[in-house]
Amino acid sequence: MSPQPMWMNYLGLARKAGALAPGSDRVEAALKNGQLRLLILATDAGGAAVRKFRLWCRDAGVAVVVAGTKDELGHATGLPALAVAGILRRKLADALLKSLPPDTVVEIPRREGPPPPAPLPADAQPGRKVSSGGKAFGRKPGEHQGHQQG
Numbered sequence: 674m675s676p677q678p679m680w681m682n683y684l685g686l687a688r689k690a691g692a693l694a695p696g697s698d699r700v701e702a703a704l705k706n707g708q709l710r711l712l713i714l715a716t717d718a719g720g721a722a723v724r725k726f727r728l729w730c731r732d733a734g735v736a737v738v739v740a741g742t743k744d745e746l747g748h749a750t751g752l753p754a755l756a757v758a759g760i761l762r763r764k765l766a767d768a769l770l771k772s773l774p775p776d777t778v779v780e781i782p783r784r785e786g787p788p789p790p791a792p793l794p795a796d797a798q799p800g801r802k803v804s805s806g807g808k809a810f811g812r813k814p815g816e817h818q819g820h821q822q823g
Contacts, residue, residue, distance in 0.1 A: 680777075681741065681749035683769040684713070687760050688750045694759035695752055697722060701729075709735050709759045711766035715743040718756035726757055731782040736770065739778040 687693040694703040703709040712730050714723055716739060723739075730737045743754035750758065760766040773779065 677745075677749060678774070679772040680769050680774075681745065683760075683765055683772060684746065684749040684758065685751065687762070687765050687769075688752075690762070690765070692760060692762040692765050693750060694761060695750055695755055697726070697757050700726065700757050700759040703759050703761060704729055704733055704735070707733075708761050709733065710763050711735065711760040711769060712737045713741070713746065713758045713760070713769075714739045715741055715746050715756045717742050722756055727780065731780075734782050736766070736782070737780040738770070738773065739780075740773065 684693065688695070694700045694709065700709065700712065709730075712726060712735055714726060714737060727737055729735075741749070743756050746755040746758055747753050760769060770779065
């Protein structure tokens with residue numbers, strides 16, 4: 674038997690560290706709780722599961738790796754065959770991604786939504802009101818509340 678690829682060693686390490694969500698129920702819970710950092714789908718996983726998790730991960734901004742068979746993922750984690758597994762820690766997820774062979778399918782979602790707010794002008798200070806040329810609050814210069822000119 675040939676040695677297991679380096680990225681699979683990270684799956685076993687994640688399990689020992691308590692940073693692995695094995696199986697669809699645990700991955701789904703981690704996604705809902707915002708804990709999932711990386712999803713691994715087996716190459717022979719069923720079509721419905723693949724579509725469901727790819728969609729959820731895209732919406733959540735979680736990268737998806739399609740690699741290894743169900744038996745290989747199970748063997749790497751010391752568990753029965755796994756169609757889906759999740760990594761819960763950013764450093765482990767990053768290390769696993771870096772160790773993947775170049776031909777591995779990796780889907781990194783692009784965050785969609787409203788653009789970030791525009792930066793403040795250089796002379797503006799947060800919490801400070803900007804002068805409106807003496808016409809603050811719609812009054813004329815020299816005009817005070819309760820005082821009539823005339």
